[in-house]
Amino acid sequence: MSIPLKNPVAALDKAPSFSTRSRNVKIASYVVLSIFSIFYIWPLFMLVNTALRPLTEYLRDPAGLATNPSLANFADAWELANFPQYMLNSAIYTVTATAIFVATSLFVAFPIARGYFKGSGAILTLYVVALFLPPALIPQFQLILNLGLFNTRPGFIMLFLINPIGMIILVNYMKSIPRELDESAAVDGSSYTRFVFSVIFPLIRPAVATVTVLHAIGIWNELILPTIYLTNQDLYPITRGLIVFEGVYGSNWPGIAAAVLMLMLPILVLFMFLQRYIIGGLTAGAVKG
Amino acid sequence: MAIMQKNYLFGSAGKWRRLTPLMLLIPGVFLYLLIALGPSLATSVYSFTDASGLRGAAVNWIGLDNYREFLFEGLASRDNIDATLRTLRFSVLVTFIQFTLGLILALLLNQKLKGRTFFRTLFFIPVILGVVIQGLMWKLFLQPRGGPMATIFDWFGTQSEFLGGLPGQAFNWVIVVQIWANVGVTMVIFLAGMQTISEDLYEAARIDGADGWQLFKSITWPQLTPAINTNFLLNIIGSLQAWQLFLVLIGYKPGTQVLGYLVYAEGFGQGESPAFRQGFAAAASIVLFLLVLVIGFAANRYVSWREDRYMA
Numbered sequence: 023m024s025i026p027l028k029n030p031v032a033a034l035d036k037a038p039s040f041s042t043r044s045r046n047v048k049i050a051s052y053v054v055l056s057i058f059s060i061f062y063i064w065p066l067f068m069l070v071n072t073a074l075r076p077l078t079e080y081l082r083d084p085a086g087l088a089t090n091p092s093l094a095n096f097a098d099a100w101e102l103a104n105f106p107q108y109m110l111n112s113a114i115y116t117v118t119a120t121a122i123f124v125a126t127s128l129f130v131a132f133p134i135a136r137g138y139f140k141g142s143g144a145i146l147t148l149y150v151v152a153l154f155l156p157p158a159l160i161p162q163f164q165l166i167l168n169l170g171l172f173n174t175r176p177g178f179i180m181l182f183l184i185n186p187i188g189m190i191i192l193v194n195y196m197k198s199i200p201r202e203l204d205e206s207a208a209v210d211g212s213s214y215t216r217f218v219f220s221v222i223f224p225l226i227r228p229a230v231a232t233v234t235v236l237h238a239i240g241i242w243n244e245l246i247l248p249t250i251y252l253t254n255q256d257l258y259p260i261t262r263g264l265i266v267f268e269g270v271y272g273s274n275w276p277g278i279a280a281a282v283l284m285l286m287l288p289i290l291v292l293f294m295f296l297q298r299y300i301i302g303g304l305t306a307g308a309v310k311g
Numbered sequence: 312m313a314i315m316q317k318n319y320l321f322g323s324a325g326k327w328r329r330l331t332p333l334m335l336l337i338p339g340v341f342l343y344l345l346i347a348l349g350p351s352l353a354t355s356v357y358s359f360t361d362a363s364g365l366r367g368a369a370v371n372w373i374g375l376d377n378y379r380e381f382l383f384e385g386l387a388s389r390d391n392i393d394a395t396l397r398t399l400r401f402s403v404l405v406t407f408i409q410f411t412l413g414l415i416l417a418l419l420l421n422q423k424l425k426g427r428t429f430f431r432t433l434f435f436i437p438v439i440l441g442v443v444i445q446g447l448m449w450k451l452f453l454q455p456r457g458g459p460m461a462t463i464f465d466w467f468g469t470q471s472e473f474l475g476g477l478p479g480q481a482f483n484w485v486i487v488v489q490i491w492a493n494v495g496v497t498m499v500i501f502l503a504g505m506q507t508i509s510e511d512l513y514e515a516a517r518i519d520g521a522d523g524w525q526l527f528k529s530i531t532w533p534q535l536t537p538a539i540n541t542n543f544l545l546n547i548i549g550s551l552q553a554w555q556l557f558l559v560l561i562g563y564k565p566g567t568q569v570l571g572y573l574v575y576a577e578g579f580g581q582g583e584s585p586a587f588r589q590g591f592a593a594a595a596s597i598v599l600f601l602l603v604l605v606i607g608f609a610a611n612r613y614v615s616w617r618e619d620r621y622m623a
Binding site: 048051054055058059062063065066068069072083084085126127129132133139149155156157158159162164165167168170172180181183184186213214218239242243245249250261264265275282286290297300305 | 331332333338339340342343345347348351352353355357362364367416420434435436437438439440444449454456457496555558559574578579589592596597600604
């Protein structure tokens with residue numbers, strides 16, 4: 023079977039020029055990508071470079087290179103910025119809120135995905151609608167304030183117990199789990215709670231991982247809500263702590279750079295291990311139309 | 312088969328009690344209504360009041376006063392309208408540039424190139440770092456006296472105050488950082504879209520002698536429609552609501568405010584007055600919401616028109 027070509031000879035003529043062109047395209051691609059990369063690598067490099075230099079040296083020449091690098095800034099920032107406390111707070115908020123969110127969501131998502139209640143479709147719509155409604159910022163503040171939870175850990179954690187997009191991802195994934203499993207579990211006399219935790223949960227692990235990672239990163243990086251809801255320094259998460267540190271030590275950029283790197287490290291480590299879940303979550307449903 | 316589709320969980324075969332799943336469903340839904348949906352709907356109610364940030368303080372109904380103040384009262388209202396127009400400008404520039412750069416990066420990195428994983432990761436990383444790291448990194452990079460970017464400017468014999476200079480200049484640098492921070496998402500969504508396009512289509516077109524531009528125009532672009540639409544909408548809506556980099560990079564400075572920041576500053580005493588003007592802030596956030604709604608709706612109409620044209 024031959025492929026109908028308009029002009030086979032012309033196509034043959036084109037072959038060598040095509041490969042030179044494709045090589046040129048490759049070279050051009052590398053040039054463009056390298057130019058772009060400069061704007062990603064250089065700021066990062068300067069951050070590391072600055073963090074390794076003594077303050078006096080930095081002030082003399084801010085763009086200079088670290089001639090005798092030292093880790094002193096990291097130790098200083100760790101002390102001055104009250105890092106251990108802030109890191110611990112961030113960890114408490116992130117872990118607690120994410121765990122509660124995932125546990126409660128499983129039991130919302132499962133019956134919705136199955137349509138086990140009248141109006142479960144309507145519940146899902148409630149979650150979708152939230153994506154298009156006005157921000158909840160002001161009434162949320164009034165709520166926390168009037169519940170007496172302003173400037174408390176439980177009040178702050180409460181703000182992170184929901185995630186409409188996460189819920190939608192869970193529901194969609196659960197729809198792909200065969201219903202026959204439910205029936206046999208029910209017939210076997212497995213309890214509902216045990217079924218969801220020990221049968222459904224392992225089967226939807228990729229979706230749970232995606233939702234967990236996205237939710238946790240969101241809390242870890244959040245700056246505005248701690249600025250609004252926490253006035254007690256002892257309760258600050260690391261993001262707020264770092265902004266306060268920047269305000270106090272405004273010109274001590276080596277110290278700030280060291281602190282920024284210490285905040286960055288856990289996120290980068292997490293990213294290296296969980297990359298595919300993060301990217302999977304961000305592109306979920308985006309390309310199917 | 313129809314019976315299989317039915318609710319056998321609570322049918323005669325099942326042994327689970329109806330109450331357990333319901334009891335377990337309630338906490339999640341209750342939290343959602345309490346923290347998200349309820350407050351979200353209540354924003355419009357608060358916009359008609361003089362609510363403050365004091366616990367137990369009386370909240371009075373003042374009708375449309377907040378909106379009147381926002382739109383028509385003296386110099387302040389001119390600032391508000393400027394902030395609204397600035398929000399639009401920010402959104403148009405960010406959407407257009409981020410969309411284009413994201414598409415270019417995705418096209419380049421969809422080729423078989425050595426080191427493409429490295430490049431993809433590099434451009435994506437800022438996305439997960441959050442505004443504090445993104446902002447502080449660039450604040451350091453844009454130090455006006457002898458900083459890295461200032462040094463480059465120096466080579467070309469120019470100078471800039473960057474974030475501390477003229478409001479217009481500072482504003483433009485925030486646009487740069489905003490795009491730098493988020494173009495990775497746009498790129499990744501485009502890449503995911505490109506991976507769904509069958510290689511056979513390109514193969515066939517190449518045999519017919521199509522060149523690179525023709526391949527892009529008649530295969531990639533139409534086939535990429537879902538990803539294009541997603542990115543277009545996400546960029547528009549995201550950039551209309553983005554303001555946190557302004558907080559980290561320049562603070563609440565006259566001539567640079569956008570609506571999202573105005574809501575926060577007025578509502579939580581970070582603006583000119585230290586009072587928590589929550590009723591007014593709620594009105595401002597309704598204005599922002601309407602802006603997002605109208606533009607989002609128009610964009611959505613355009614997107615479905617495109618879809619009919621390309622996908623039908």
